[in-house]
Amino acid sequence: MAAVPLQDLSPRLANVRPSPTLAITARAKALQEEGHDVVGFGAGEPDFNTPQPVIEAAIQALHDGATKYTPSAGLPALRKAVSEKLLRENKLHYNPDQVVVSCGAKHSVYNALQVLLSPGDEVILLAPYWMTYRDQIILADGVPVVVHSTAKDHFAPSLDAIQEAITPRTRAIIINSPCNPTGAMIPRDVLEGIAELAVQKDFWIISDEIYEHLTYDEPPVSVAGFSKAVYDHVITITGCSKSYSMTGWRIGFMAAPKPIATAVSMLQDQVTSNPTSFAQYGAIAALHLPQHDVETMRLIFEGRRNLVMELLHEIPGVATCRPQGAFYAFPSVPLLEGETDADLAQTLLEECHVAVVPGSVFEGPGHIRLSYATGEDRIRVGLDRLKRFFAHRVV
Numbered sequence: 001m002a003a004v005p006l007q008d009l010s011p012r013l014a015n016v017r018p019s020p021t022l023a024i025t026a027r028a029k030a031l032q033e034e035g036h037d038v039v040g041f042g043a044g045e046p047d048f049n050t051p052q053p054v055i056e057a058a059i060q061a062l063h064d065g066a067t068k069y070t071p072s073a074g075l076p077a078l079r080k081a082v083s084e085k086l087l088r089e090n091k092l093h094y095n096p097d098q099v100v101v102s103c104g105a106k107h108s109v110y111n112a113l114q115v116l117l118s119p120g121d122e123v124i125l126l127a128p129y130w131m132t133y134r135d136q137i138i139l140a141d142g143v144p145v146v147v148h149s150t151a152k153d154h155f156a157p158s159l160d161a162i163q164e165a166i167t168p169r170t171r172a173i174i175i176n177s178p179c180n181p182t183g184a185m186i187p188r189d190v191l192e193g194i195a196e197l198a199v200q201k202d203f204w205i206i207s208d209e210i211y212e213h214l215t216y217d218e219p220p221v222s223v224a225g226f227s228k229a230v231y232d233h234v235i236t237i238t239g240c241s242k243s244y245s246m247t248g249w250r251i252g253f254m255a256a257p258k259p260i261a262t263a264v265s266m267l268q269d270q271v272t273s274n275p276t277s278f279a280q281y282g283a284i285a286a287l288h289l290p291q292h293d294v295e296t297m298r299l300i301f302e303g304r305r306n307l308v309m310e311l312l313h314e315i316p317g318v319a320t321c322r323p324q325g326a327f328y329a330f331p332s333v334p335l336l337e338g339e340t341d342a343d344l345a346q347t348l349l350e351e352c353h354v355a356v357v358p359g360s361v362f363e364g365p366g367h368i369r370l371s372y373a374t375g376e377d378r379i380r381v382g383l384d385r386l387k388r389f390f391a392h393r394v395v
């Protein structure tokens with residue numbers, strides 16, 4: 001059969017971009033297969049194995065015959081475990097029927113946008129942002145409205161700028177603290193300001209808290225806990241991928257006011273049905289892991305964060321804010337006349353065999369994103385290569 005030209009497919013795809021992170025990872029892999037020693041700072045996933053009790057719970061579930069459909073919104077036991085986790089860790093009261101389990105937090109964000117947006121509704125994005133948000137807003141016929149922040153302000157969004165971006169069509173804002181790609185956390189006073197605006201102007205806050213367990217300087221804040229009025233405007237999203245090194249399991253959660261949870265569950269009924277049955281049993285085990293296991297991983301990431309900061313500071317012309325969470329650093333980089341950060345990322349991959357993601361992917365041009373979800377020895381090798389590369393660069 002002849003290949004179908006993209007323009008012959010649904011116009012829905014017209015503004016959706018392929019994931020640049022996946023393209024970089026694929027090129028890095030190809031170089032590796034050619035025999036090159038590539039240091040991967042590209043991938044957004046923890047390098048640890050999934051904890052053994054989680055694996056065992058999923059295997060046991062398979063042996064026990066948990067191979068059939070579950071309720072679309074997830075196993076009652078998992079929804080209960082999520083509700084208990086949200087109370088225990090986040091001090092949020094959500095009944096199990098306000099929780100929907102989906103195929104990763106990415107799917108939860110998608111579902112939220114699908115049920116909230118009418119064509120032309122605006123969603124405020126705080127740049128630099130995880131690029132998936134933009135594409136998912138467009139897939140829901142919405143309009144992304146971007147509010148920029150800068151390294152000078154440690155990537156803290158300005159409340160004034162957010163206020164200016166609000167229009168009668170504003171339906172939601174997406175917040176992500178700690179943030180991919182900057183590792184920044186939104187200061188509490190800014191979160192409170194956003195919450196106040198959401199209540200005042202009656203729009204939703206989609207709070208993507210997927211990196212909640214990976215914070216290094218201050219505990220994470222769940223905006224839904226501010227007040228009852230705020231709670232009624234928030235969709236809280238988290239999941240297993242980053243906290244328990246379970247990216248491939250595809251388990252994410254949303255908790256929201258009942259009508260939203262019911263709508264998402266109905267949508268999921270007709271789209272994916274339930275997330276994989278035995279993965280859900282693994283997730284129940286993950287949510288019951290001793291705190292110590294999560295803390296061990298967090299401490300390793302904190303050590304890496306400190307190492308990356310120390311080594312980046314040694315590179316002339318490269319300036320970086322100290323990330324407070326997640327596993328990303330987002331330094332600004334010296335560019336040559338006419339060069340983009342995407343060009344630079346390509347050069348770094350081809351010449352230094354160091355994979356990074358260009359900042360413009362996240363609407364943070366002039367930066368690169370380094371994921372430090374890799375061992376300290378590799379971090380040293382990669383940053384030493386970058387140091388030697390930038391030492392020869394005169395801009």
Ligand SMILES: Cc1ncc(COP(=O)(O)O)c(C=O)c1O
Nearest residue numbers: 044104105106130180239241252
């Ligand atoms: C901000 C953010 N939210 C959500 C996700 C996706 O999480 P999941 O694997 O649960 O779909 C990612 C993954 O990179 C992310 O960076």
